[in-house]
Amino acid sequence: MTDSINERTATETIAAIATGDTTAEEVTRACLDRIETRDGAVKAWAFIDPELALAQARSLDSLDSSDRKGPLHGLPIGIKDVLDTADMPTGMGSPIYKGYRPVADAASVAILRAAGAIILGKTVTCEFAGMHPGETTNPHDATRTPGGSSSGSAAAVADFHVHGALGTQTGGSVLRPASFCGIVGYKPTYNIINRAGLMFAAENLDTIGMMARSVGDVDVIAAAMLNRNMTTPLPAGAKPKIGLCRTQLWSAAQPETVEAVEDSAERLIAAGAEIVPIEMPESFATLSEMRNRINDFERSRVLSHHWRENREKLSDHLAGQVENGTAMPYGDYREAILLASESRQHVDTVFGEIDAILAPAVAGEAPEGLAKTGDARFQGYWTILHVPTITLPTHKGPNGMPVGIQLIGPRWQDELLLSVAGWAENVLIGE
């Protein structure tokens, strides 16, 4: 265990508070000190009020041990700024919502509080969880994008500002920034984590996910939110059966991603896994286009009010999506919904034979520049399928930047995916 409180994992931190080795206030101060030192460069936070965070910590510390019922007691968590918070502004990454103060916490935020978490602050999001970036930089290289749209959540966790964070994924907005910043990003099965109080991007896709520095840490947060136990590790000597799916996007994978996937497969085999190649039907090659259709049709409806009242405050990229979605005939949208639905049922059958799928997480390292957040297709391919996915920070690219792999599980079997991912984390990264 590291000596720096803010560099510990979430599970270590929770345990240290429970045993009295530290307090919620000490943990919060360590996070705030790191933010004070680093956030001028990283710019991960859209809003942070140290006193508000410390007040939450002191309140938790003041509880008798018999009243400390929350499984996340004392753990600071960052919240992507598209999730409502009653005590902090919620800016949606848009000038339209500058200073906006919701009347209630989002379900996900309130549940974290009920579980004993400290809501440390709001993390920078791309405009309405889309592609138009905020100011956040990659903590490994400030000239490179942290990815998006959960940019601040990924950068804050990677740079040890906080132990875990919530993000959202409509295309690739949890896994891509997690891979670019070198952390674990977990997108649960669609509609497991309650979305009340989330500013929707596209409701048939939007999924709230967790970002942290280990599989156990995303698991402890998800378990608390769902009132379930922590995932059971695979038994010693387990030989998981993993499908290797390069997807129809493989030609867009850069050498570092090819290396990450192939090297991971070899090492997992060496550790006992059975790896079988998986081919998806040809129709899956259209999933990216179908995802874009659903995104644009639904975004144009979500933003219909602002399209009338605040059109000049939308980025050109988003305005183009709204225009496209507004003009889209229902039949085109319905075709995308139906293909997605059929594809999900096909994937269900694929999982009859295997425990998890190994796939590329990203095209490659975080690209240079802050104007774009990278290629979302490697993540979006699975988002539209509603399956749970996770990225592990297993590799580095030619510039020393993180490159993750992606593991995918069957719908509604997130605990199986997390078990396999925990096993793979031990094999590929070590404990």
Place this chain on the structure above:
Amino acid sequence: MTDSINERTATETIAAIATGDTTAEEVTRACLDRIETRDGAVKAWAFIDPELALAQARSLDSLDSSDRKGPLHGLPIGIKDVLDTADMPTGMGSPIYKGYRPVADAASVAILRAAGAIILGKTVTCEFAGMHPGETTNPHDATRTPGGSSSGSAAAVADFHVHGALGTQTGGSVLRPASFCGIVGYKPTYNIINRAGLMFAAENLDTIGMMARSVGDVDVIAAAMLNRNMTTPLPAGAKPKIGLCRTQLWSAAQPETVEAVEDSAERLIAAGAEIVPIEMPESFATLSEMRNRINDFERSRVLSHHWRENREKLSDHLAGQVENGTAMPYGDYREAILLASESRQHVDTVFGEIDAILAPAVAGEAPEGLAKTGDARFQGYWTILHVPTITLPTHKGPNGMPVGIQLIGPRWQDELLLSVAGWAENVLIGE
């Protein structure tokens, strides 16, 4: 066509404005006059500002005919008070939200405005679209419930205050009040009508629907919201194949519902339909319980913030649901989600053989008293299946109160359901 402007159908009204036979202002005044006369007894409206409605109407009337692009140009619509409106308070049927003013219209409201509709006002909802009633009475008998939770939308449409209204259904909240009040209630396929800006009850169930006085009227509203054409009527001489599904709830059907279903089946056969009995698997008998689990688990998360901050302002019934959902282990919830998912796939296969299902809509007439809104099981059975459903006001009970039937279509084939429903409407009610 009736001479009373407010008693015309939506499609008649739109046509009359388009031809210059009337104006949006005249239509709005006719609605407001009716409300002035009747709403002291019916209490359908949570908020109405005549000047605000008339201003919308005048603005639409001032447009040149070439700028009148909206398919609902000039049509007044009522909005259930769980959908955000930027220019009217949104009270959620709860003292917690008294006077609450959202910053933006819900997607569904903004889309209606973009289609040229007049947002006439906000209609009374049960507390958070649940079971705890508002003050609305049944327009056919003020001592009886209008049903819920879209109580005000149903009563306002039935009593000719407005031509159409939006409701939401999580259990039976569109079809039950529609049946009790004697109008058409349409619950589309789950997740077709965008839910951004809807206060969620339970997001795996919540569906925005339309209430009006004819099948054509719910269709014209849905078509405008989805950017699709109006549904094509069945061709002359069509012989739709309809499954008659009494469901496992049949023993709870009162004589008037038995009569409505059996009489409808006979008359549809006489008009050329083929009617085949449909039995659902035994596992479907648990759907009501599974729906309750999903409802309570998800409601407890949606209301987690208010459970902490405003617990004393929740009704006892809702508080019980939140307590149940908070204590529910994830495994119980997941079991309900999985059974629902499997059941949906089974229903998909049933629809391979038939065009629509005929089923009971309600247990019977609207019960006496205003303290409860009636039995939601006959509607909730289908809500959890995510299929589109519609009720038609075909029959009367022993006390002269309306009793509807329910028609059900395959998921994502709402236009087929509406075609069959339009045909059945002609047969059973007449044009």
